[in-house]
Amino acid sequence: xxxxxxxxxxxxxLVELGGTNENIVVLDADLSKSTMGVLFKEKFPERHFxxxxxxxxxxxxxxxxxxxxxxxxxxxxAVFASGRAYxxxxxxIASARLNVKVCGSSSGLSDFGDGFTHQAVEDIALMRAMPxxxxxxxxxxxxxERIVRYMAENEGPMYIRxxxxxxxxxxxxxxVFEFGKPAVLRDGKDITVFAHGVMVKKALDAAExxxxxxxxxxxxxxxxxxxxxxxxxxxxAGSRGIVVAEEHSVIGGLCAAVSQAMRGHGIPIEFVAIxxxxxxxxxxxxxxxxEYNLTTDAVINAISNVKKQHERGRS
Amino acid sequence: MNSMNVSNLExxxxxxxxxxxxxxxxGKAGHLGGSCSSADIATVLYFHKLRRKDDDLCWSDRDRxxxxxxxxxxxxxxxxxxxxxxxxxxxxxxxxxxxxxxGHPDMVxxxxxxxxxxxxxxxxxxSLGLALAKRLDKSPARIYCIIGDGExxxxxxxxxxxAAAHYKVDNLVAIIDRNHLQATDETSKIMxxxxxxxxxxxxxxxxxxxxxxxxxxxxxxxxxxxxVEEKPVAIVAExxxxxxxxxxxxxxxxxxxxLTKDEYDEAIAGLL
Numbered sequence: 001x002x003x004x005x006x007x008x009x010x011x012x013x014l015v016e017l018g019g020t021n022e023n024i025v026v027l028d029a030d031l032s033k034s035t036m037g038v039l040f041k042e043k044f045p046e047r048h049f050x051x052x053x054x055x056x057x058x059x060x061x062x063x064x065x066x067x068x069x070x071x072x073x074x075x076x077x078a079v080f081a082s083g084r085a086y087x088x089x090x091x092x093i094a095s096a097r098l099n100v101k102v103c104g105s106s107s108g109l110s111d112f113g114d115g116f117t118h119q120a121v122e123d124i125a126l127m128r129a130m131p132x133x134x135x136x137x138x139x140x141x142x143x144x145e146r147i148v149r150y151m152a153e154n155e156g157p158m159y160i161r162x163x164x165x166x167x168x169x170x171x172x173x174x175x176v177f178e179f180g181k182p183a184v185l186r187d188g189k190d191i192t193v194f195a196h197g198v199m200v201k202k203a204l205d206a207a208e209x210x211x212x213x214x215x216x217x218x219x220x221x222x223x224x225x226x227x228x229x230x231x232x233x234x235x236x237a238g239s240r241g242i243v244v245a246e247e248h249s250v251i252g253g254l255c256a257a258v259s260q261a262m263r264g265h266g267i268p269i270e271f272v273a274i275x276x277x278x279x280x281x282x283x284x285x286x287x288x289x290x291e292y293n294l295t296t297d298a299v300i301n302a303i304s305n306v307k308k309q310h311e312r313g314r315s
Numbered sequence: 316m317n318s319m320n321v322s323n324l325e326x327x328x329x330x331x332x333x334x335x336x337x338x339x340x341x342g343k344a345g346h347l348g349g350s351c352s353s354a355d356i357a358t359v360l361y362f363h364k365l366r367r368k369d370d371d372l373c374w375s376d377r378d379r380x381x382x383x384x385x386x387x388x389x390x391x392x393x394x395x396x397x398x399x400x401x402x403x404x405x406x407x408x409x410x411x412x413x414x415x416x417x418g419h420p421d422m423v424x425x426x427x428x429x430x431x432x433x434x435x436x437x438x439x440x441x442s443l444g445l446a447l448a449k450r451l452d453k454s455p456a457r458i459y460c461i462i463g464d465g466e467x468x469x470x471x472x473x474x475x476x477x478a479a480a481h482y483k484v485d486n487l488v489a490i491i492d493r494n495h496l497q498a499t500d501e502t503s504k505i506m507x508x509x510x511x512x513x514x515x516x517x518x519x520x521x522x523x524x525x526x527x528x529x530x531x532x533x534x535x536x537x538x539x540x541x542x543v544e545e546k547p548v549a550i551v552a553e554x555x556x557x558x559x560x561x562x563x564x565x566x567x568x569x570x571x572x573x574l575t576k577d578e579y580d581e582a583i584a585g586l587l
Contacts, residue, residue, distance in 0.1 A: 025448070049447065049482075057440045057474035064444020067430060068452070069375065072444075088471075091434035092441060096422050 006162035009141035011036030035075035059088035078104025078120035108247035110164035119279030125252020146177035188217035199245035206299035229261035241306025245272040268309035334393030350390035383438020384463035400427040436469025465497025480519030494556035515549035527552030
């Protein structure tokens with residue numbers, strides 16, 4: 001399977017869109033070589049604006065551009081885009097539903113070497129809590145392309161969180177992006193796993209490992225807000241248990257959102273997520289995911305736990 | 316284009332102040348001081364300088380006025396009512412449930428508001444974004460941004476100052492309402508910010524100064540700003556907080572204070 005990082009997909013898609021839509025402008029904060037906004041800068045230098053190491057100004061300038069009818073894509077590392085500029089996103093962009101597209105790059109633990117200062121474990125929680133903000137977390141490079149295209153073509157403030165490292169493809173060129181709709185990537189009648197980003201592939205691997213013993217459904221939830229609660233409920237209908245897996249704090253992300261959607265349904269639910277703690281440095285991404293228990297084995301254990309809970313509930 | 320002579324502008328400025336006092340009312344809190352200090356500058360901009368179309372508020376080539384000091388919302392509302400952009404009756408419903416005139420301006424609810432401001436320090440960046448976008452479109456639109464002197468405490472103002480000079484935008488004019496007071500005390504006691512013009516000049520801006528209550532001089536300085544090329548312009552307008560309401564002039568307690576019945580009557584009488 002092909003491996004391409006999502007940030008390259010982000011940059012390449014913007015270049016493609018920039019060729020047909022003159023209103024697209026791209027803003028960076030001295031990280032264009034990481035966000036891959038540099039690809040747009042090379043192709044359309046007059047429409048790329050580097051705001052320097054000043055994320056607050058970055059977002060508010062994007063707000064002004066949106067007020068003038070531009071479609072600004074403003075990117076930084078997710079930890080800065082969501083945290084450092086939270087007030088700017090809240091006060092003048094989300095409150096007025098301005099057409100600003102925010103890219104939280106190198107999200108989660110994916111900037112493994114740089115440590116907690118550069119790792120966003122709570123960006124989804126922050127962005128989900130903000131009224132009017134739409135939140136996406138694509139699963140692979142192809143879905144990144146599709147979502148970036150959706151963002152460019154649809155009005156309103158939107159946040160996309162993307163990964164720094166190459167991710168194995170789990171969707172195909174033929175797939176289409178349906179806004180808000182969780183996508184069933186593997187069907188199964190026993191347990192339903194909801195996941196986003198890097199954890200989707202781990203969930204698929206867990207389902208494969210368990211095939212023949214437990215029939216596991218895997219659902220990719222790439223639109224985190226608004227969450228299609230009815231679709232979540234119908235995807236989980238008939239399951240004996242639910243597992244939510246995400247490379248994000250267990251607080252405020254998909255774990256919280258699915259729990260909210262499933263309230264009152266009486267189906268056991270377990271989480272594979274980062275506990276209430278900061279990130280740390282590691283030599284590579286996989287080592288870090290293991291440290292935080294974001295692994296295929298962790299998903300298998302969680303599946304086993306909800307299955308046991310279900311059986312206890314029946315006896 | 317809506318243009319007026321000096322004496323008419325002075326009359327409008329007085330009416331705007333009267334509207335502000337009426338909105339502050341009796342026994343309710345309101346940002347009287349900072350609204351009155353900006354009133355003459357706002358009058359010249361709204362009634363003389365800004366290129367706009369009465370029948371098309373969304374005309375893409377219009378000049379924009381961004382009140383970065385969003386707490387001077389009453390000044391904006393007062394002017395928008397005089398322009399006929401909002402119904403005068405709305406002024407009586409300011410800060411009430413369901414009203415279009417929020418405590419800080421909301422462009423979604425109130426026509427004529429160009430940006431949501433109120434969390435201080437963001438308006439100059441928003442104005443820079445507008446200026447860059449308008450330059451890209453080869454639009455003649457000019458962007459004016461009124462900033463409080465206390466607001467300059469916010470670091471983001473200086474991020475924007477650096478970026479505006481870097482991008483050499485000459486369709487952006489920042490007007491600093493230098494009234495020497497902020498929410499709780501004199502600016503010199505809370506956070507000193509002297510030689511504001513020199514600071515902006517050091518960042519690469521053209522700087523001008525003006526008496527922010529002299530209509531004729533405000534017109535002149537804004538015209539002069541039009542001629543500056545290749546860099547943004549900062550105008551430091553020396554003002555008095557609460558200007559026009561004699562007992563409130565230069566008094567910090569009227570930043571967001573209340574008026575008694577006697578004070579209200581005195582304020583209105585002084586503005587007739």
